[in-house]
Amino acid sequence: MPIEMLERFDRIVNQRVNKLLLNRLEQGYRTTKYPNVDVNLSKPYRGRPEINFEADMITMKLCEENCPQSAIIANSEKKALNLGRCVFCGECERLSDGKFIHFTTDFSLATATQEDLVLCEENVIPKIEREINGKIRKLFGKSLQLRQVSAGGCNACEADINVLNTPFFDLSRFGIQIVASPRHADGMLITGPISKNMKLALLKTYEAIPDPKIIIAIGSCAISGGVFYESSEVVGGVDRILPVDLFIPGCPPHPLTTLKALIDYFSKY
Numbered sequence: 001m002p003i004e005m006l007e008r009f010d011r012i013v014n015q016r017v018n019k020l021l022l023n024r025l026e027q028g029y030r031t032t033k034y035p036n037v038d039v040n041l042s043k044p045y046r047g048r049p050e051i052n053f054e055a056d057m058i059t060m061k062l063c064e065e066n067c068p069q070s071a072i073i074a075n076s077e078k079k080a081l082n083l084g085r086c087v088f089c090g091e092c093e094r095l096s097d098g099k100f101i102h103f104t105t106d107f108s109l110a111t112a113t114q115e116d117l118v119l120c121e122e123n124v125i126p127k128i129e130r131e132i133n134g135k136i137r138k139l140f141g142k143s144l145q146l147r148q149v150s151a152g153g154c155n156a157c158e159a160d161i162n163v164l165n166t167p168f169f170d171l172s173r174f175g176i177q178i179v180a181s182p183r184h185a186d187g188m189l190i191t192g193p194i195s196k197n198m199k200l201a202l203l204k205t206y207e208a209i210p211d212p213k214i215i216i217a218i219g220s221c222a223i224s225g226g227v228f229y230e231s232s233e234v235v236g237g238v239d240r241i242l243p244v245d246l247f248i249p250g251c252p253p254h255p256l257t258t259l260k261a262l263i264d265y266f267s268k269y
């Protein structure tokens with residue numbers, strides 16, 4: 001190649017590299033400072049619901065009857081909202097004008113048991129008790145590899161898991177990574193209501209993960225069947241066929257809900 005051509009090629013490459021570096025410098029540091037600083041999400045985001053147990057029974061019954069997910073119980077003995085069923089459509093807030101159920105912007109929604117997902121007078125805030133899983137944190141606190149399995153999800157849950165790998169959320173700074181093979185994984189992130197077609201694939205993936213392993217159900221579909229909960233074509237909830245360690249509600253859960261749940265449950269952070 002003549003020397004002039006090489007010089008020209010070199011000049012073009014340098015210009016492009018300089019442009020890229022300049023662009024990167026201009027962008028600055030984009031990763032969220034969460035969890036070192038608090039993050040306040042704004043409306044219309046619907047996070048943790050607050051229930052007014054003193055609301056009038058007619059309003060409560062109206063919400064119970066119109067909830068598309070049968071997630072509300074309202075009778076003289078019990079008033080409750082099942083976060084594992086709820087798809088955060090906001091209908092109950094609209095019908096009650098916020099007087100029975102009001103959605104806050106608190107994105108902390110995950111729990112370690114199905115029972116804790118049922119908000120009622122004795123359990124108003126979903127939480128993960130850090131002391132319950134010392135062994136898991138000891139094993140996976142600094143390095144956790146997860147295989148994601150979409151078992152019939154609509155792709156919204158999957159997309160919001162995907163963004164955790166972007167520079168903004170940067171999941172890997174907590175030692176957590178999504179891996180391609182179950183043989184390299186410590187556990188599974190499962191989305192979707194487990195369609196019949198996906199059940200065998202899900203069970204095979206579970207078998208391929210070495211012990212000890214952890215299972216995380218993400219989204220109302222994976223927790224309870226979600227919008228498919230009455231369908232005979234789905235299993236309708238991961239814990240019907242596998243032991244679940246962590247439940248992350250939402251439809252889909254906000255990436256911060258998932259990030260907070262993973263940090264609270266696994267990370268030594």
Ligand code: SF4
Nearest residue numbers: 067086087089090092
């Ligand atoms: S927001 Fe949840 S509880 Fe309220 S109506 Fe919708 S699905 Fe039911």
Ligand code: SF4
Nearest residue numbers: 153154157219221251
């Ligand atoms: S929980 Fe909602 S967003 Fe997630 S897969 Fe089911 S329908 Fe889609």
